[in-house]
Amino acid sequence: MAWLVTGGAGYIGSHVVRAFQAEGLDVVVLDNLSSGHESFVPTSVPFVRGDVLDGDLLLHTFHKHHVHGVVHVAGFKYAGVSVQRPLHTYEQNVTATATLLAAMSAAAIDRIVFSSSAAVYGTPHTDLVTEATAKSPESPYGESKLIGEWLLRDQAIATGLRHTSLRYFNVVGSGDLALSDTSPHNLFPLVFAALLDGRTPRINGDDYATPDGTCVRDYIHVADLALSHVAAARRLDAGNGIEAVYNLGSGDGVSVGEIMATVRRVTGIDFTPQIGSRRAGDPDRIVASGALAARDLRWSMRHTLEQMVQSAWDSSRAAAL
Structure with missing residues (x-):
């Protein structure tokens, strides 16, 4: 028996795959490689190149x-771009999720961990x-993710689907x-x-209306996020109680300006960033508070901001070689 990770060749999905492997859980990856990389999928993991919009392929893969x-990680994840491409965003994030849920129902698959936002x-x-x-x-992207949560909720009422949605914040760093x-x-x-x-x-x-004028966000390490996906899957497998949604938040905000200062320290490169216009949406x-996820999903901020920047910088340099 295996867990399917949609979008498992992407940045987040590939870390989720490795977290499952590290805990001895079988996984299979489905990804259309629109933003993922087949090289991110371990050779020991079955890889299916295809789209979540393809219901027949999903059924074939399930069987x-x-x-x-x-674990549904696949989707169009760019809030700013979604303002210019709303129909594409809804197709990739809403129609695809409905297609996935229909195929799951047809195959009697009753558990899902959803990548929300x-x-x-x-x-x-x-x-x-x-x-x-x-x-x-405030963007079609955000709307599409909320609709995805509603789809899971309504399918649970109709079919008994067991589910949880993990609301991501700014995911950074690298575990490999x-x-x-x-x-x-x-x-x-x-x-x-x-x-x-x-x-x-x-x-x-x-x-922006923040102390230094730059956006303030939770920044979370991708490897920490991946571990909570495993915890959610294990909870669903065990039939334990689980919340419909969890925030994977740190409880502390970091501004883009603070990120820039940390990048300067880690890289040793002195720079003053150019200021562009703000992004729509x-x-x-x-x-956000991550208290519920800490209670149920082994959620913890295991990495400092400096460690997040350092690991991301190291992986970026390795990719550039």
């Missing part, structure tokens, strides 16, 4: 690999976000030199690519 649960909160009117904080997404964040939109890879090319990094906006501040 061939004896899948009994799904802090973007469901929009700009919260509270200093510390909890799972009960009002949802008010071979696994780097290659997103063309995320802060860390953009900054490191600029430094490696001898260019000055650029950040999006310094006029980016709220000023999101900082």
Whole structure:
């Protein structure tokens, strides 16, 4: 019996795969490689190249690999770009999730861990976000993730699906030199690519309603996040009680300006970032409590900000060689 990790060739998904392997759990990866890399998938893990929108392929994969649960990481994850590409975002994040759930139902697969997002909160009117904080997404991306949570909720009512949604915040760092964040939109890879090319990094906006004018977020290490996916899967396998949603938050905010200062220290490269315009759909501040996840999903901030930057910098340099 195996867990299927959709998007398992991507930056986050590949760390999830390794976390499952480290705990002796069988996994299979399905990824269309639109943003993932087949080289990120261990040779010992079955890899299916294909799309979550392909229901027939999902059913074939379920049966061939004896899948009994799904970790759904695949999706279109760029909040700013989603404002320009709303229909694409809904297709990749809503239609694909509905297709996956239909195939799971047809194959009698009754457990799923869903990759959701802090973007469901929009700009919260509270200093510390909890799972009960009002949802008010400000981008098609955030809306699509909230709809994904609703799909799981409604399917649970209809079929008894067992599920949980993990709301991610800013995922950074690396747990393996071979696994780097290659997103063309995320802060860390953009900054490191600029430094490696001898260019000055650029950040999006310094006029947010925060102490230094730059966005404030929870920054969490990808390997810590991956461990909580395993804990969620084990909880579902054991039939233990599980919350419908969990915030994987640190409880402490870090600004983009503070990130830049840490990058300067870690890399030894002195620079003053260029200031670009703010991105559509980016709220000023999101900082969340991870108390529920700490209680149930082994959630913990095991890495300091400096360790997050150092591991991300090391993997970026390794990828550039």
